Amino acid sequence: MLTMTGIGKSFLGVRVLEGVDLQVAAGEVHAVVGENGAGKSTLMKILAGVHEPDEGTIEIDGERIVFGHPLRAQRAGVAIIYQEFNLLPERTVAENVFLGREPARRGLVDRAAMSEATRTLLRELGEDSFRPDDAVKHLSVAQRQVVEIVKALSLRARIVVMDEPTAALAEHEVELLYRLVRRLQERGVAVVYISHRLREVFDLASRVTVLKDGRRVVTAAIAEVDTDRLVRHMVGRELSAYFPPRSSAAQEVRLSVRGGGNDRLDGIDLELRAGEILGVAGLQGSGRTELAKALFGAEPFTRGRMSPLLPRTVREAARAGIGLVTEDRKAEGLALRQTVRDNALLVSRALGRGRRGGVRELLERVRLSPPRQEAEVRYLSGGNQQKVVLAKWMTQAPQVLLLDEPTRGVDVGAKAAIHELMRELAGSGTAILMISSELPELIGMSDRLIVMRDGRIAGALPAGSSEEDVMRLAAGEEVAT
Template sequence: MILRMRGIAKSFLGVRVLHGVDLDVAPGEVHAVVGENGAGKSTLMKIIAGVHAPDEGTMEIDGVPVSFGHPVQAQRAGVAIIYQEFNLLPERSVAENVFLGREPVRRGLVDRSAMEAATARLLAELGETSFGPRAPVRRLSVAQQQVVEIVKALSQDARIIVMDEPTAALAGHEVELLYALVARLRERGIAVLYISHRLREVFDLADRVTVLKDGALVRTAGTGDVDPGELVRLMVGRDLGTYFPPRGTGPGQVRLSVRGGGNAVLDGIDLDLRAGEILGVAGLQGSGRTELAKALFGAEPFTRGTMSPLRPASVRQAVAAGIGLVTEDRKAEGLALRQSVRDNALLVARSVRRRGRDAPGRDGAPGRAGGSGRDGVTGLLEAVRLQPPEPGREVRFLSGGNQQKVVLAKWMTVAPETLIFDEPTRGVDVGAKAAIHDLMRGLANDGMAIMMISSELPELIGMSDRVVVMRDGRLAGELPPGPSEEAVMRLAAGEATP
C-alpha cells in the first residue's frame, strides 16, 4: 500500500470528529470515500494533506511513518489535494495559479515562458481548449476554475491525489474528460482518493469504497461487492426507499410567461412556468442555463421580448413580482458567511420590501417580508429541516447541505410565487439532497412554480414534471416527464430535435 492509516482520531474544541479510522490505498487504485456531510471525510483528507495533525493514530507512505505539520510537507511527500472550494487567486493568470509558490526561476527571475508552457501541456492533457495559461482566473467559469485546480494537482507530480467532489461544477463532457484523466492516473500508478456524493461516479471509477458515518468507519468494500442502495443505507443509517419524491398531480395556472426573450446571450426564449410544477432545465456548460435564470430574475435582464406578469429590469423588481433565485454558488452569491443563520434567513426580507402581500410559507412559516421575528425564523429553520436549527450560529460553520437550506429559508421569508434553483444540490450529501428534493416537491405541491437547473441528469429527470433543454442561448426543445438521459443529451449536443 502506498498510503496506510490506522486508528486516526481527531477532536476540535473537545468534540471528537474522527473515531479511530483505518484507511489505505494502493498504487494505481481509485479509492472512494463517501458519507454524509459531517461524517468526517474532509477532516480525514486534511490530515492526509497536512492541514491537520491527528490526535491519535499512525500514517505511512510507502511503509515509512510520516507526520505532517504543514501542507508543504505533504506535497513534498507526494500528496496533492483538490478541494471542493477553490483555492485560486482571481487576479492572477492560470499559469501563475498552477505554479503559485513553485514558480520556475531562470537567472534569478520567474521563468514565465517555462511556467506557461508547462501549464499549456497539462491543459492539453485534459483536452481543455477554451482557455490558455495566460487567461485571468477571474474570467473563467466555475467549471473552468475546477479544471485549473486539477491542473495544479497534476503539476505537483503527486503519487497520491485526493479529489474532493471534482465533478461538482463540471458539465457532462467535462466529466468524461475527468473520467479519462482518472484512468490515465491509474495507469501511471498514482493512487486516487475520490470523495463524491454522486454514487454513479463511485461505481464508475472506484475499485474500493470506504463509508464513514459520524466520524467512524462503517465499512470498506470493493465496489463490486455493494450496490447503490446498500451504500446509501450504510451512509445515512436508513433506507431512503427512493431517490426522488413522487411527481405532483399536475400543473396549475401559468405564473411566468416569456415570449421572444433575448439579451446578449439569450435569443428567442419562449417559456411558460406553471404553479405546482417543477420545470427542469438541462444543457451543457455554456448553453445559457444560468443566464436564463438570471434574466428571469432581473440580474442580467432580457432586453427584448415580453415577459408576464412583468419583465424585471432589476433584482428588486423581480422579488417584488414574486420571483426568487437560489444561485449556483451559494457561498459567493447566496450567503453572508460570517453572519448568523438568523441574519442570513432575513437577508431578502430586510433588503427588499414586498408590496404588502401576506402569503404564508410552507408548513405555516411566515411569508411577509420583515415579518419573521425570532420565533418566525425558528419556524422557518424547522420547515427547511436545518439540523441543528441554531439561529445564532455563523453560516460558515454549517455543512453544504445546511447552507443550502438556509438559502431556501431566506426566500421563504418572502414566499415567492416562482422560485428558480440553479444547481440546488451541488456539493451536498445524499441525505441533505433527499431533504432538499422533498422540500422542493413540497413547495410545488403547495402551489409554487419551480424551475430547476441541474447538471445531474438523474436528478433532473427524477425531479422534473417537464424538461426543457438549452443550447447556444436558445431553447433546443422540450421533453415530457421521465425522458431518457440519451434524449436529453442528444438535444443538448444538437444531435436531435424533440
C-alpha cells in the same frame, strides 16, 4: 501505497473521527463517501498535514510518516485538490503551477523554463486547450481544475486527493476530468476521490469507503455494491426515498413568456404552472442560468412579453412574488459573516416587509439541523447553507421559485431534505423552475422538462424521459416525443 490506521481526532472535546482505517494502492481510485459531517474532510486534512491525528498512524510505502505540517505532506508526495481552487486569477498558468517554487537563473525567475515545464506537464495529460502563459482568470472552471492537477504533478505527487472535483463542472466537462483521473492512474498515482455524486464513484473507483458520524462503516469493491446499498450505509434509508413522489396535476399558469429575448436569449416561449416543478436541462453556456436571471429581472428580457409582469429589476421581481436561489450560494446567496437569522430575513428586510411566521418555525420547516438562529452562516455545512438560502425566500411565500443548481455540493441527506421541501412547496401551490446539471435529479424531480441550447429552448420532454433524450436535445439532435 497509503495506509491510514486507527485515525482519531477531536476538536474542543467533540469527537469527529474514531478509529478510521483507509488503504489506497498505487494506480487505484479509491472513493470516500458520506454525508456532510461524516468526517471526510477532517480525514483528508490529516493526510495533507493540516491537522495532526490524536490517535492512529499513517504509512506511505510501508514507512511510518508524521507530517505535522502541510509542507511535509507535500514533500512526501501528498497533494490535495480542494473544491474551492487555490489559484491566483491574475497570474498565468505557469506562475500558479510553480508558485513559491519558481525556477531561477542568475538570480531571476526563469520564465522560459517555467513555461516549458508546465507545457510538458500539460502534454503528459493530453491537454492543449490553453497555454502556460494564459492568465488563469480567462480559463473555464474545468481548465482551472486541470491547472490544479498539473500543479500536483509538478510536486511529483504520488497520492492525490480530489475533494468534490466536479461540483462546479457542467455535465460535458465531467468527461475531461474522468480522462485526467485515468491519466493519473496510468502514471501509478493513488487517487482518493471524494464526491456526493454516486454515479462518478461507480464510473471511476475500484473501491469505496463509507464514513458516517466519524467512523468507517464499510470498505468494499465497487463490483460488490450498488447505489441502493451505498445510500443505506450513508444515510440509513432506501434509494426509493431519494426522490419523493411527483405532485398532482399542475394548476393555473403563474408565469408566461412569449418570444422572450435579450443579448443571450432568443425566442423563449414557456409557461410555468402553480404546483409543478419544471426542469431545465442543457450544457454549460446553453442559457440555463441566463433564463433564470431574465425571469428574475437580473438580466431582463428586452424583447417579447412576460406575464403577469415583465420585471426590469430584481426588486420588482421579488415584490411580484418571484424568488431566485442562485447557483453560487456563497458569492450571491448569503452574507457569510452574518447569522442564520439575519440571512433568513434578508429578503423581507430588503422589501420592507414583515416575515410570514417565526424564524425558528421556518428553519425547522427547511430541516436546518440544528436550527440555531445565532450561528454564523459561514460555519454551516453546504447543505445547511442552502437550506438558509431557501428559508430566505420562503419568508415571503413566493408564487414562483427559480432554483439554479439547488443541491450542488450538498450531501445525499441534505439533498433528500431539499427534494422533499421542493415537493412540499409545489404541493402548496408554488410554481418551481429547477436548473440542474445532474440529469438523474432533473428526471427524478421534474413534472416536465425543457432543454436549452445556444440561448434557445431546443425542445420539451415529459416526466420520466431518459438521460439519452435530454442529451440528444442538448447536442442539437431531434427527439421523438
